[in-house]
Amino acid sequence: MPKTWQTKLIHPDAHAPQGYRSLTTPVYRGSTTLFPSASLVDDHWDQDAGYTYGLYGTPTSLELAARICELERGTRTLLAPGGQAAISLVDLALLKSGDHVLLPASAYGPNRKLTSGLLSRFGVDATFYDPLVGAGIAALIRENTRLIWTESPGSVTMEIQDVPAIAAAAHARGVKVVLDNTWSAGVLFDAFEHGVDITVQALTKYVGGHSDLLLGSVTVREDDLYRALGSARQVLGCAVSPDDCSLALRGLQTLSVRLAAIERSALTIAQWLADRPEVERVLHPAFESCPGHEYWKRDFTGSSGVFSVVFKPGPTQKQVFAFADALELFEIGYSWAGVTSLIVTYALGRGPGRPAYEHRIARLSIGLESTEDLIADLSQALAKIRD
Ligand SMILES: Cc1ncc(COP(=O)(O)O)c(C=O)c1O
Numbered sequence: 610m611p612k613t614w615q616t617k618l619i620h621p622d623a624h625a626p627q628g629y630r631s632l633t634t635p636v637y638r639g640s641t642t643l644f645p646s647a648s649l650v651d652d653h654w655d656q657d658a659g660y661t662y663g664l665y666g667t668p669t670s671l672e673l674a675a676r677i678c679e680l681e682r683g684t685r686t687l688l689a690p691g692g693q694a695a696i697s698l699v700d701l702a703l704l705k706s707g708d709h710v711l712l713p714a715s716a717y718g719p720n721r722k723l724t725s726g727l728l729s730r731f732g733v734d735a736t737f738y739d740p741l742v743g744a745g746i747a748a749l750i751r752e753n754t755r756l757i758w759t760e761s762p763g764s765v766t767m768e769i770q771d772v773p774a775i776a777a778a779a780h781a782r783g784v785k786v787v788l789d790n791t792w793s794a795g796v797l798f799d800a801f802e803h804g805v806d807i808t809v810q811a812l813t814k815y816v817g818g819h820s821d822l823l824l825g826s827v828t829v830r831e832d833d834l835y836r837a838l839g840s841a842r843q844v845l846g847c848a849v850s851p852d853d854c855s856l857a858l859r860g861l862q863t864l865s866v867r868l869a870a871i872e873r874s875a876l877t878i879a880q881w882l883a884d885r886p887e888v889e890r891v892l893h894p895a896f897e898s899c900p901g902h903e904y905w906k907r908d909f910t911g912s913s914g915v916f917s918v919v920f921k922p923g924p925t926q927k928q929v930f931a932f933a934d935a936l937e938l939f940e941i942g943y944s945w946a947g948v949t950s951l952i953v954t955y956a957l958g959r960g961p962g963r964p965a966y967e968h969r970i971a972r973l974s975i976g977l978e979s980t981e982d983l984i985a986d987l988s989q990a991l992a993k994i995r996d
Pocket of ligand 1: 811825945
């Protein structure tokens with residue numbers, strides 16, 4: 610059929626040669642996916658259905674999902690637009706009105722807020738438990754408990770959980786266990802081997818690795834969980850950007866060398882801080898001073914670069930702020946696991962399962978600057994704690 614130039618803008622006859630091969634996964638952008646015939650069906654979110662709509666997957670996003678799944682040793686991975694979106698996908702897919710959910714008091718703040726706020730409006734009841742409860746979780750499981758969240762180490766206070774003991778107690782009562790496995794980058798803790806049913810990761814952190822994207826993943830082994838999560842993902846419209854997926858795929862290629870360098874540097878800096886007179890304790894999972902260290906030693910194959918430091922009583926919150934403000938290499942900012950070292954100070958509220966560190970705690974994320982320079986930076990800024 611002859612075409613005008615205007616039509617050729619949309620349906621060209623001219624194309625680049627076929628056969629290009631590259632080391633990188635191409636970025637496939639697209640909402641519409643083409644079908645060979647009119648007998649298409651509009652409900653094919655399942656990866657087995659092939660490509661049916663950009664929301665459910667493109668070769669770029671499904672490549673990333675497959676790669677995360679392989680690393681975490683699951684059978685299916687679904688992507689979400691961020692770590693928190695992955696967390697809410699799990700809750701919205703698996704909980705209903707009248708259900709009860711257990712979360713560690715040390716869980717990532719917005720995770721706790723989701724259940725105590727938005728989900729409580731939909732009739733879901735949440736209990737926050739001491740992250741070190743271990744097998745004692747059995748006493749907290751109710752008839753209507755559907756899900757137990759774990760996060761190990763916990764956010765900011767860094768408690769390592771006895772995940773296998775929690776999983777054993779949960780499974781004895783038919784309850785599923787979900788783990789936020791972001792700190793381990795999905796590779797330093799083998800979640801499924803330790804009894805977890807669902808893992809969540811903020812790919813925003815170590816997988817992305819450069820503070821330039823937001824993505825999340827949910828990985829499972831059971832088909833029933835995949836089906837529940839997949840159909841919820843469809844109706845929630847959890848779209849991910851193929852460009853961000855491409856960056857995450859690039860991040861994966863250097864994950865092992867970044868993690869190794871960051872682990873080394875973080876251990877050196879944590880030890881240096883532990884020896885400082887201003888410091889009460891270092892909350893680094895590889896240190897005995899970190900609550901639950903024995904579970905890290907038993908269950909993890911290494912450590913990443915996020916840890917906290919608790920100052921001895923004495924400095925005011927203003928002095929702790931002055932210390933953070935005085936740092937020249939450590940930037941102040943949320944999120945973590947990029948190449949730039951970060952610090953955030955916290956004022957922890959008191960409550961069950963919450964240690965009484967109050968304003969004396971700061972969380973560090975070690976990046977890829979020289980360890981020596983980072984220590985020199987901390988050394989000069991610590992003067993502000995003493996002033
Ligand atoms: C442990 C943990 N899980 C989940 C998230 C949420 O990830 P995102 O920022 O991609 O929503 C964060 C973010 O800081 C986190 O620290």
